[in-house]
Amino acid sequence: MPTDTTAMLARYLYLMTLAVATSSASAQSFSASVDGDIQHSVAPGAFTDTRTNAPLTLDDVLGLAAQSNPAFRGARADADASTGTWIQAGARPNPEVSFLQEGSGNTERSTTALLNQTIELGGKRRARLDVASYGREVALATLDGRAAALRSQVITAFYGLLAAQRQLQVAEETAAIAARSADLADKRARAGKVSPVEATKAKVAASGAQIELANAKTDVATATEKLATVTGDPAMREHPVSGDLDSIPTVEPLSQLLPRLENAPLSRASKAEMLRSSAAISVERAKRIPDVTVSAGMKHIVTGGTPFNQAVIGVSIPLPIFDTNKGALLEAVHRAEKASADFDAEKATLQLELTQAYARYQTAKYEAERLKSEVLPSAREALDAMSRGYELGKFAFLDVLDAQRTLSQEQARYVRALTDAYVSYADLGRLIGTPLPSVTSPFTPQP
Numbered sequence: 001m002p003t004d005t006t007a008m009l010a011r012y013l014y015l016m017t018l019a020v021a022t023s024s025a026s027a028q029s030f031s032a033s034v035d036g037d038i039q040h041s042v043a044p045g046a047f048t049d050t051r052t053n054a055p056l057t058l059d060d061v062l063g064l065a066a067q068s069n070p071a072f073r074g075a076r077a078d079a080d081a082s083t084g085t086w087i088q089a090g091a092r093p094n095p096e097v098s099f100l101q102e103g104s105g106n107t108e109r110s111t112t113a114l115l116n117q118t119i120e121l122g123g124k125r126r127a128r129l130d131v132a133s134y135g136r137e138v139a140l141a142t143l144d145g146r147a148a149a150l151r152s153q154v155i156t157a158f159y160g161l162l163a164a165q166r167q168l169q170v171a172e173e174t175a176a177i178a179a180r181s182a183d184l185a186d187k188r189a190r191a192g193k194v195s196p197v198e199a200t201k202a203k204v205a206a207s208g209a210q211i212e213l214a215n216a217k218t219d220v221a222t223a224t225e226k227l228a229t230v231t232g233d234p235a236m237r238e239h240p241v242s243g244d245l246d247s248i249p250t251v252e253p254l255s256q257l258l259p260r261l262e263n264a265p266l267s268r269a270s271k272a273e274m275l276r277s278s279a280a281i282s283v284e285r286a287k288r289i290p291d292v293t294v295s296a297g298m299k300h301i302v303t304g305g306t307p308f309n310q311a312v313i314g315v316s317i318p319l320p321i322f323d324t325n326k327g328a329l330l331e332a333v334h335r336a337e338k339a340s341a342d343f344d345a346e347k348a349t350l351q352l353e354l355t356q357a358y359a360r361y362q363t364a365k366y367e368a369e370r371l372k373s374e375v376l377p378s379a380r381e382a383l384d385a386m387s388r389g390y391e392l393g394k395f396a397f398l399d400v401l402d403a404q405r406t407l408s409q410e411q412a413r414y415v416r417a418l419t420d421a422y423v424s425y426a427d428l429g430r431l432i433g434t435p436l437p438s439v440t441s442p443f444t445p446q447p
Contacts, residue, residue, distance in 0.1 A: 055239075055240040055241055055242035056236075056239055056240070056241050056242070057241075057242060057243060058154075058155065058158050058243055059437060061154055061158055061227070061231060061236075061241065062151060062154050062436055062437055063437075064231050064233055064236070065150055065153075065154045065230060065231040065232065065233075065436075066147070066150070066436050068231055068232035068233045069150055069230065069231060069232040070232050071146060071150070072146050072147065072150050075142060075143045075146035075147075076143055078139055078142070078143070079136075079139040079140050079142070079143040081139070082132075082135055082136040082138075082139035082140070083136065085132050085135060085136070086129070086132040086133060086135075086136050088132075089125075089128040089129050089131065089132035090125060090128070090129050090132075092120070092125065093117070093118040093119075093120065093291075095115060095116065095117045096115070096116040096117075097113070097114070097115055097116075098112075098113070098114045098116060098297075099111070099112070099113050099114075100112040100114075106302070106305065107302065107303075107304060107305045108302065108303060108304070109301075109302050110299060110300065110301045110302070111299070111300045112297060112298070112299045112300075112312060113297045113298055113299075113300075114295050114296070114297035114312060114314075115295065115296055115297055116293055116294070116295045116316075117293065117294050117295075118291050118292070118293045119291060119292045119293070119294060120291050121289050121290070121291055121292060122285075122286035122287075122288070122289030123282070123286050124283070124286040124287065124289075124291075127279065127282040127283040127285075127286050128283060130279040130282065131276055131279045131280050131283055134272050134273075134275045134276035134279055135272075135276050137268070137269075137272035137275075137276075138269050138272040138273050138276060141265045141266075141268035141269035141272055142265070142269050144265035144268070144433055144435065145264075145265030145266050145269060145433065147265075147435050147436045148265055148429060148430045148432075148433045148434055148435060148436075149430050150230075150436065151426070151429055151430070151434060151435070151436050152426040152427060152429055152430035153230045153426075154227075154230055154231065155422060155425070155426035155429070156422065156423050156426045157223070157226045157227040157229075157230045158227060158241060158243065159243065159245060159418070159419065159422040160223050160226065160227075160419060160422075161220070161223040161224060161226075161227050161241060162241065162243050162245040163223075163245060163415050163416075163418060163419045163422075164216070164219045164220045164222070164223040165220055165223075166245055166415050166418075167216050167219060167412060167415050168213075168216040168217060168219070168220050170216075170408065170411040170412060170415065171209070171212045171213040171215075171216035172213060172216075174209050174212065174213075174404065174407075174408045174411075175206070175209040175210055175212070175213045177209075177383070177404055178202075178205050178206040178208075178209035178404060179206050179209070181202050181205065181206070181387070181390075181397070181400055181401070181404065182199070182202035182203050182205065182206040184202075184390070184391065185198050185199045185201075185202035185397055186199045186202070186203075193393065198396070198397040198398075201397060201398070201401065202397060202401070205401055205404070209408075212408075224236070224237055225237065227241070245418055246372065246418070248365050248368060248418065248421045248422070248425070249425055251358070251361065251425060251428055254354075254355065254358045257354060257358065257428065257432060258351060258354065258355075260432045260433075261347070261350050261351060261354060261431070261432065263433070264350060264431060264432050264433040265433040266346060266350055266431075266433070267346065267347060267350060270339075270342060270343045270346040270347075271343055273339050273342070273343070274336070274339040274340050274342070274343045276339075277332070277335050277336040277338075277339035277340075278336045278339075280332045280335065280336070281329070281332045281333055281336055283332070284325055284328045284329040284331075284332045285329055287325045287328070288320065288324055288325045288326075288329070290317055290318040290319070290320055291318070292315060292316070292317050293315070293316040293317075294314070294315055294316075295312070295313065295314035295315070295316065296311075296312070296313050296314075297311075297312045297313075298310070298311060298312060299311075299312050350431060353427075353431055354428065354431045354432070357424050357427040357428050357431060358424075358428060360420065360423075360424040360427075361421060361424035361425055361428060363420075364417050364418075364420035364421035364424055365417075365421045367413075367417040367420075368414060368417035368418050368421055371410060371413060371414040371417060372414060375410050375414075376407075376410055376411065376414060379403070379406050379407040379410045379411075380407055382403050382406070382407075383400075383403040383404060383406075383407050385403075386399050386400045386402075386403040387400055387403075
């Protein structure tokens with residue numbers, strides 16, 4: 001009977017060792033497969049640039065930013081990494097194989113082979129999985145928040161470039177008008193119809209218009225650089241864009257936007273962090289319960305040259321006398337309280353920011369509409385009337401100069417109002433978590 005028991009234990013040890021080796025080989029194979037997939041997914045040269053000289057629309061730029069923006073790619077990688085964290089949290093303790101030999105002679109020696117397996121108690125694995133699961137929710141919500149923020153940045157930079165180009169057109173128009181006025185004043189001064197002082201003032205105004213034109217060109221270059229930085233593609237510096245700057249998009253009423261904050265990425269991330277902190281309390285509480293290690297094996301003994309075997313069975317239980325994990329549990333409790341307070345603060349902050357952004361949007365949109373429909377047409381009519389009257393000698397050049405300045409200022413004010421409206425519109429989308437559209441970038445995958 002002892003021989004049967006010994007043979008059974010020997011087979012048990014052999015099978016368990018084989019299982020451990022097979023599991024290790026499978027894990028290495030799986031790791032190699034995952035590494036291959038990752039390398040395949042980010043292999044350089046996977047995309048071919050097929051851009052043409054056709055202007056890019058907002059959707060084109062959004063698609064390009066979703067692919068090339070470094071911060072968004074980092075957030076996406078972080079979300080993917082959270083899957084590995086969740087998988088690792090569910091892993092059980094590995095078994096251990098140990099061998100112990102006492103003595104080395106042929107007549108007196110003993111060899112012990114043991115298989116040790118730790119059994120987790122207190123729900124440690126379930127608690128770890130909960131923490132990892134909520135951590136993954138945080139990563140996914142952060143990714144959605146990064147996408148909404150990227151959309152906001154792209155919209156702001158895109159329409160900022162269009163606004164800079166519009167301002168350049170205004171500066172060119174103003175410079176042309178000032179040049180014509182200076183030429184006319186110079187001719188009238190040489191003809192003795194006006195004072196040479198007026199011709200000098202006209203030249204000064206024309207020079208000032210040229211300075212504004214140079215500043216407008218610099219603003220266009222700066223806006224182009226900003227858009228290239230946001231998208232993460234340097235080729236944007238050489239690529240034109242097109243869009244309708246005057247058509248400000250509409251948004252829902254504030255009463256409909258506020259409830260959407262509950263599912264906004266920032267709210268979701270804060271809530272998931274609060275739940276993760278609460279789940280961490282269960283992890284620390286479970287650590288106070290010691291795990292049990294079960295051992296089973298065989299001992300081969302040689303005494304007086306006579307060999308014999310005997311089964312070995314053991315149980316190991318740590319005694320929580322000095323370390324009861326009390327400090328870690330206290331820390332987890334207070335961190336959970338902080339996460340709950342942060343969640344409440346985040347909700348209040350989001351509601352305030354949404355209300356302020358909506359007010360800025362409404363104000364800027366109203367100002368742009370009034371300027372476009374009333375102020376600009378009147379200012380242009382006044383300049384045309386003053387210019388014709390000056391040619392006929394009915395008005396002084398100061399009147400024409402004042403009309404030019406008024407039109408230029410109101411045109412610049414209109415562009416600023418449009419810019420503010422788009423910035424506020426983009427900020428509203430960021431706060432409520434408007435995602436990036438599912439559009440393709442100006443890249444075509446290679447077959």
